[in-house]
Amino acid sequence: MTETGFATDPDxxxxxxxxxxxxxxxxxxxxxxxxxxxxxxxxxLGDPWDAGDVTQEAFIKAFANLRSFKGQARxxxxxxxxxxxxxxxxxxxxRPDPLDDAILDQVAGSEGSRVFSGATVSPAEDGLSPEVSxxxxxxxxxxxxxxxxxxxxxxxxxxxAEILGVRExxxxxxxxxxxxxxxxxLREAGWGLPDTRNQRxxxxxxIETPDERSHAPRxxxxxxxxxxxxxx
Amino acid sequence: MNDHRDSEHDKQPRxxxxxxxxxxxxxxxxxxxxxxxxxxxxxxDLLEGTLPPAxxxxxxxxxxxxxxxxxxxxxxxQVSALLSAVPLMEPPTRIEHNVLRADRPGSAARGLGDRARxxxxxxxxRTWLPAAAxxxxxxxxxxxxxxxxxxxxxxxxxxxxxxTAAEESQDSGAAMSAAPADETTATTSAAExxxxxxxxxxxxxxxxLAPTADANLSVSAYLDALPPGSGQDTPVxxxxxxxxxxxxxxxxxxxxxxxxxxxxxxGSSNALVTFAARVARTEIDALVALLxxxxxxxxxFVDRASELTPSLAxxxxxxxxxxxxxxxxPGEGGGFAQVVEGSDLRxxxxxxxxxxxxxxxxxx
Numbered sequence: 001m002t003e004t005g006f007a008t009d010p011d012x013x014x015x016x017x018x019x020x021x022x023x024x025x026x027x028x029x030x031x032x033x034x035x036x037x038x039x040x041x042x043x044x045l046g047d048p049w050d051a052g053d054v055t056q057e058a059f060i061k062a063f064a065n066l067r068s069f070k071g072q073a074r075x076x077x078x079x080x081x082x083x084x085x086x087x088x089x090x091x092x093x094x095r096p097d098p099l100d101d102a103i104l105d106q107v108a109g110s111e112g113s114r115v116f117s118g119a120t121v122s123p124a125e126d127g128l129s130p131e132v133s134x135x136x137x138x139x140x141x142x143x144x145x146x147x148x149x150x151x152x153x154x155x156x157x158x159x160x161a162e163i164l165g166v167r168e169x170x171x172x173x174x175x176x177x178x179x180x181x182x183x184x185x186l187r188e189a190g191w192g193l194p195d196t197r198n199q200r201x202x203x204x205x206x207i208e209t210p211d212e213r214s215h216a217p218r219x220x221x222x223x224x225x226x227x228x229x230x231x232x
Numbered sequence: 233m234n235d236h237r238d239s240e241h242d243k244q245p246r247x248x249x250x251x252x253x254x255x256x257x258x259x260x261x262x263x264x265x266x267x268x269x270x271x272x273x274x275x276x277d278l279l280e281g282t283l284p285p286a287x288x289x290x291x292x293x294x295x296x297x298x299x300x301x302x303x304x305x306x307x308x309x310q311v312s313a314l315l316s317a318v319p320l321m322e323p324p325t326r327i328e329h330n331v332l333r334a335d336r337p338g339s340a341a342r343g344l345g346d347r348a349r350x351x352x353x354x355x356x357x358r359t360w361l362p363a364a365a366x367x368x369x370x371x372x373x374x375x376x377x378x379x380x381x382x383x384x385x386x387x388x389x390x391x392x393x394x395x396t397a398a399e400e401s402q403d404s405g406a407a408m409s410a411a412p413a414d415e416t417t418a419t420t421s422a423a424e425x426x427x428x429x430x431x432x433x434x435x436x437x438x439x440x441l442a443p444t445a446d447a448n449l450s451v452s453a454y455l456d457a458l459p460p461g462s463g464q465d466t467p468v469x470x471x472x473x474x475x476x477x478x479x480x481x482x483x484x485x486x487x488x489x490x491x492x493x494x495x496x497x498x499g500s501s502n503a504l505v506t507f508a509a510r511v512a513r514t515e516i517d518a519l520v521a522l523l524x525x526x527x528x529x530x531x532x533f534v535d536r537a538s539e540l541t542p543s544l545a546x547x548x549x550x551x552x553x554x555x556x557x558x559x560x561x562p563g564e565g566g567g568f569a570q571v572v573e574g575s576d577l578r579x580x581x582x583x584x585x586x587x588x589x590x591x592x593x594x595x596x
Contacts, residue, residue, distance in 0.1 A: 038323035
C-alpha cells in the first residue's frame, strides 16, 4: 500500500468539493493539473493534437470517476496514472502497421520515416528544439516516460515510481540510462551538448541541492506535488 | 565542497575499486566499486544533493581519479538541466471546455453512474468444497462496469463477470455480500450447503460445496470457517479480469482503489496485468469490497498456494525484477514467499495473511 495519504494531499479538499458536484472545484482541479498532464502527453507523443486528445480523454475519465478515487494515493498521482495509461493506450492504437514502415522506408529512407511523425510540428508550437524533440522520441517509451516525468515535469523519483507502478530504484536506473542515451543521440545529431568526458575540472562536479533545480511550477500556476517528495 | 572532503575523505577507502557507500535511506552498505554505471542511483542522489557527506566524499574521490565517470556525471547533469529548462506548453483551450462540459456525476451521467453502482452490488458468491480439505471458494462478483465515457468506436469498459445478473441485492454498506448464484448453483446441492454451515473440519470428502444461503457470509467469515491446520498453504484470493483486453483504466482503478501496483508495467503489450498483495485476514473483506467498486470480473478463492504457482508464474513472465511486488515464490513448508517492497522476504504460511492476486483470466 502506498504511504501517501489523502490527508497530506493538497488537492484533498478540492476533490471533496468536486465530488459533491461543485463545478468550480472541477475547474480548479483542471487548472491545477492540466498543464502537467498535457505536457506529459505532448512529450510522450510528440504531437500537440494527439496530446490534446489524450489529455482530454484522460481528464474526462478521471472526472467521471472521481468517486472511485479513494485517496490511497495523492490525487495528482492517481490522475497522472490515468494520463499515463491514456498515453500508452493511444500509442498502442497509433502504432503503425509494419508494412507502413516498410513503405515509408522505401519512400524516404529509414531516417525519413522516423522523423516523419514529428516533422509536422514547428518548434514554435512545440516549445522544444527539433533536435531535442527528435532525440526524445527515439528513446524507448519506458525511458521517455521516466525522463519526462522526472526531468521535464520535475516529479521526484518516489512519486514517479508510484505513478508508473515500479520501484524507485527502477526509476533511477531508467533516468540514468535515458539521460545517457539522450546525450548520445543529441551528440549524434550535432547538438551542442558539451562532451565533458575528458574534463578534469574538479569544480564542475558541484553538488546540486534540490533547490538548485527548478521544481517551481513553470507555467499555469500549477502546484508542484513533487516538491515535498523530492527533498524527503 | 572540499572542506568536508578533507575531514571525511580519509574515512573512506581510497581505491576506486573499493569505494563503500551508504545508500540513501536504507542504510544498506552498497559496494560502489567499479564505475558510475554500477551505482547509478548513487550518482543521481549525488546530483540531487541527498547523499550523506561520507558517501558523497567517497564518490567525489572516485570522480577525482576517473575522468570518464566525471564526464558521465556531467552528462547526467547537463541533460537534466536541458530538459528542466524546457517550458511547459499550455494545453489548447478547447480541452478545458470539452472536459468541463462533458457528462459527469452531477449531470446526466449521474443516473447512469448510480445504475452502474447498483448493478455492481448484485454480487454473487459461491463456494464449494473439493477433495481432501482443499477448500475452493469462488466469489463471483457481477461486474458490470458501465463506463460513462466509452472511447470512440471501441468497446467501453463494461466488464461482465462470468456469472451474470443475480437479483438486485443486499444493502449498500456491507462489504461484499453473498447471494445465491443463478446457473452456477446448479452445480451444487442443498446437502453440500450444510457442509459449510456446519463449519467443516478437516475432511476427505470430495463434496462440492454449495453456495451458502447465508447472504452475509464474508470472505473472512469463510476463512474463519476453515478447519485449523488447513491453512498450511496461504489462502489465495484470485480476482480475474477478462483476458482479451484489460483496459488500462480498470488497472488504474485497481491501483487507485487498492494502492497496489501491478506486477506488469501498465501499458506493456502484455495484457496479463497482475496484482499481488499480502493482506491481513481482517482486512480481506474490505479489500474485496473495494475491488468490487471498479467492477472487476470474477473472484476466485482458493486455499492452496500450489494451485496458483504455475499460473502466476506464467503471468509474471520474463522479468520479475521489474515488479514492485513479487509473489508466489514457493516458500519453505509449502507456504508462499513474497517480496514486499521495503520489507524482508517473508514466508506466507499460517500468519494470518491472505495472498490476493488479481490477474487476467488468461493467467489461470
